[in-house]
Amino acid sequence: GESVGLHLPTLSVQEGDNSIINCAYSNSASDYFIWYKQESGKGPQFIIDIRSNMDKRQGQRVTVLLNKTVKHLSLQIAATQPGDSAVYFCAENINQKVTFGTGTKLQVIP
Amino acid sequence: GAGVSQSPSNKVTEKGKDVELRCDPISGHTALYWYRQSLGQGLEFLIYFQGNSAPDKSGLPSDRFSAERTGGSVSTLTIQRTQQEDSAVYLCASSLGQGGTEAFFGQGTRLTVV
Numbered sequence: 001g002e003s004v005g006l007h008l009p010t011l012s013v014q015e016g017d018n019s020i021i022n023c024a025y026s027n028s029a030s031d032y033f034i035w036y037k038q039e040s041g042k043g044p045q046f047i048i049d050i051r052s053n054m055d056k057r058q059g060q061r062v063t064v065l066l067n068k069t070v071k072h073l074s075l076q077i078a079a080t081q082p083g084d085s086a087v088y089f090c091a092e093n094i095n096q097k098v099t100f101g102t103g104t105k106l107q108v109i110p
Numbered sequence: 111g112a113g114v115s116q117s118p119s120n121k122v123t124e125k126g127k128d129v130e131l132r133c134d135p136i137s138g139h140t141a142l143y144w145y146r147q148s149l150g151q152g153l154e155f156l157i158y159f160q161g162n163s164a165p166d167k168s169g170l171p172s173d174r175f176s177a178e179r180t181g182g183s184v185s186t187l188t189i190q191r192t193q194q195e196d197s198a199v200y201l202c203a204s205s206l207g208q209g210g211t212e213a214f215f216g217q218g219t220r221l222t223v224v
Contacts (some may be wrong), residue, residue, distance in 0.1 A: 008152055034212065043114075043201055043215030044153070086170060091213070095140060098205060098213045102152035103138060 008087060019077040021104045023090030026071065030092040035068060035075045038067040038087040038103070047075070047088075082108050114216035117130070122193055123220045131187040135204030137143045142185050143203045143213060144177055149184050152218075159185065159205055192223045 013019045025033070031052055036044035050057040050064045057064050063076040073090050078082075085108045090101045115134040135142050144156040155169035159179045170176070174192075179185040185212050187197055199220050203213040 008150060015121045015197070043217050045215070047196075049212065089154075097210050098141075098143070098156055098203075099155065100145070100153045105150075 008103050008105045012107045012109055013080050013081060014062050017080055019075075019080045019106055021077075021090075022039065022089045023075075023101050023104075024053070024071060024072040025042065025101075026092070027094055028071065030094050033064070033073050034093065034095040034098065035062075035096065036089040036091060036100075038089065040086075041068045044087075044089055044100075056064060062080055074077040074096060077106075079089060080106075080108050080110060086110055096110050114202055114204050114214050115131050116200075116216035118220050119217065120220045120222075122224060123188060125157040125194060125223055126191055127191055128188065131189075131200050131202075131221070133185045133187070133202030133216060135183065135185070135202070136214055137183075138206070139214075140182065140207035141203075141213070142179055144185070145201045145203070146198045147218070148198045148200060155188045156187070156200075158213065159173075189221075192221075193212035194223045197221055197223045 023067050032049050034049040035047040037047050038044040048059045048064050050066050061078045064109055065074045077084055087103045087105050089103045090096050117132045140161045142159040144211045145153045147153055158166040174190045177187045198217040201218045203215045205213040
């Protein structure tokens, strides 16, 4: 979810359970929303995106849901694995500029 | 190269010295971003270049920070009179800009000011 400043909130999930990472946005003019995954010591990597005219998009083990009414975006990871442990950032593309949220740290408990 | 390249990967500098960080974006990408990330923290936006437009410098924390993008390709982030609080990982990303949603990140430059 949202955080004050840049301190990362942490979500702890048991291995095998589903994870839901939430993100709120404020600009209704966003064209696309994107999720990134950042593993320790690496730069963020693209996971999945969704156009603003869609409300759901599925990838491999991941689903992104967009609720424009409440300006809420979520990333669902099915059957969470230890390799999913990372920081997840949502981002929005407004007029070709990508703006990142502050991120959520996902901790998978074996 | 195939991806965004940043150099150096690590930089240790003395307080008060100037440093230059370099970013080589993916060829053809018109948009380029600089972010700063402190240990265990989120991404702090610094500056955004899009084609020939004036850069969005709204994230630069002080006038000690500046960035250039020459010829619409390589970018240099300069930090003058470095302070200990400047210690962080500096990440560069590029994207296609028009029509492109995905920003590709480099591995970052870890700056340590001692």
